[in-house]
Amino acid sequence: MTTLARDPKGYYAVLGLDPGADAEEIRAAYRQRVKVVHPDRDPSTRAREEFRRLIEAYAVLKDVIRRAEYDSGMPYEAGDEGDFTPLPVACGTCGSLTAQPRYVVFRTVRSYLIWVKLGHLDGIFCRDCADHAAAKASIVSWLWGWWSLPGLVLTPLALLANLFGGIKPRRENTRILLRQARAFLGRGDLVLARSLVEQAESFARSPEDQARIAALLRATDGAAFGHRRRLKSRWRPGGRVFLAQALPLLALPVTIAIFALIVTRLWDRPASTVSPIAIQPATVGEIRHVAVDGLKLRMAPLPGAPVLTLLDRFTTVEVSTSTDNPDWVGVRSPAGIEGYVETRALYAGSGARFKTEWCTDNRGPPPIAGEILSRRVSGDHRLLLHNDGRRDGVVKLKTLSGSTVLSVYVPATFHIGVGGIPDGTYRIEYATGARYSRGCALFIDGMQASVLPMTVTFHYQSATANRSLTHIAEVWLSPQSNAGPRPLPLPPDRFASDD
Incomplete structure (x- = not known):
């Protein structure tokens, strides 16, 4: 109806x-x-x-209550008693008569970067229309409420209030339920009238309201005996609309936790421990690699024993001999030299993979075109370097004994002149690749090293020498069709051996 x-x-x-x-x-x-x-x-x-x-x-x-009474056509003011019989209150949204109307306020939050506007959707609702109003208010808050600092606090509070049925003011709902009870009492429905009075008891606080409730309870005493049809409350949380509002709220803490995890990047933080490092005993035939720079390979498993050679970090060695002392172990170097090193200086596995990871972590900023990566002495001579290929390169001038005098960075397609070269005879080595690592003096990706099968000699010319006879040496990092001898391959570790 x-x-x-x-x-x-x-x-x-x-x-x-x-x-x-x-x-x-x-x-x-x-x-x-x-x-x-x-x-x-x-x-x-x-x-x-x-x-x-x-x-x-x-x-x-x-006034939403007085308006509902006015719309019913027969206003009922508080205090009117006697033979007055009001009409039932209808839902203010759909207009249907309901045995359990409620006056409900649903909160809305709209954020404007630095300030927040609080609003509300209120009215006298049946349960279905109240669910729709709650969903509408929550959608407004979800879309507009988060875009300011106050909104981050007020929006979840508004969403929770809407989720559990909104705010139901006591005074207004007491008046509505008492009016509804009198309307059904006038129609002779004592059971329904008494159920509404009992619902009004949960809202009533003032002595006047409690007195009216007591009078209506006495008027409906006949419904309190025998078989009684109780009116179940339809305003308990639940239903599809409740679930639709609850699921995003349940997902909100998970979303916040994921966002905080991404921001803090906990997986990048090193794990700390106070436990001592456990050194595993080495077994004969096991492959390990050197974990420190300049590890001394000694003739005997003693700290003061003569040194046979120095092993660079990440050098792969083979365990050749076990000792009575677990702090020392006998190893064989890649050059075939056998000696003893401290066990704690060796890590399990080949050093190639660990070296790549270390070089990547210590890559540093990329070099600029023509940057001098290292220079040990200086002079008055010049050298032209040509890189016509598609890979960056590093050129080194080394003495015949293998010491680097000059190292320069030549990007792909660049032609660079280098000065400050001293007198002497030099061997020219170069490497090409991508992603140069300053920590390792190597290219991380696709490195290829070569050495020219000839030497270059620089010597001083007197001031009286004819300048037209002066010749500037040139080096090409990519093979030339008219060039003489072609470069020879060089192991990458040997290219970086003195860096």
Whole structure:
């Protein structure tokens, strides 16, 4: 059964609205109309009468309870008793009569970067319309509430309040339920009337409301005996709309935790421990690699024993001999030299993979074109370097004994002149590749090293020598068709052996 809103006293007509107008439209119409008929603007008797009617209409329609009573066609003021029988209160949204109407306020939050606007959707609802209003208010808050610092706090609070049925003011809901109880009592439905009175008891706080409840309970005593049809409350949380609102809220902490994990990057933090390092004993035939720079390979498993050679970091060795002392172990170097080293200086596995990881972590900033990576001595001579290939390169001038005098970075397609070369005879080595690592003096990706099968000699010319006879040496990193001898391959470790 439904009831249509009516306008028995013409209150909607005074504001120029239809009976179905919402609260915002009523406020806007009142503000606009009061400017026209205010006595300060129009002192006529007709204007004063319209102003009085406007104030009376707005006082009723702005109050959701009084408006519901007015729409029912028979207003019922608090304190009216006796033979008065009101009409049942209808849902303010769909207009249907419901045995359990509630006045509910749903919160909305709108953020504007630095400030927040709090709003609400309120009215007298049946349960279905209340669910729809809660979903609408929550959607507004989800879309607009998060975009400011206050909104990050207020939005979850509003969403939780809407999830559990909104805010139900006690005084208004007591009045609604008591009116509804009197309406059904007037129709002779004692069971339904008593159930509504009992629901009103949970809201009532004032002595006046409690006195009216007591009177209605006495009037419905006949429904308290025998078989009784109880009215189940429809306002407990649950249903599809509740689930639709709850799922995003349940996912919110998980989303925040994932975002915090991404920001803090906990997986990149080194694990700390206070436990001592456990040194595993080495077995004969096991492959290990050197974990420190300049590890001394000694003739005997003693700290003061003569040194046979120095082993660079990441050098792969083979365990050849076990000792009585677990702190020392006999190894064979890649060059075939056998000796003893401290066990704690060796890590399990080949050093190639660990070296690549270390070189990547210590790559440093990429070199610029023509950057001198190392220089040990200086002079007056010059050298032209040509890199016509598609891979970056590093050129080294080494003495015949293998010491690097100069190292320079030559990117792909660059032609660079290098000065400051001293007198002497040098062997020229170069390497090409991608992603140069300053920590290892090597290319991480696709490195290829070569050595020219000839030497270059620089010597001083006297000031009286003919400058036209001066020749500037040139080096090509890519083979030339008209060139003589081609470069020879060189192991990458040997290329970086003295860096």
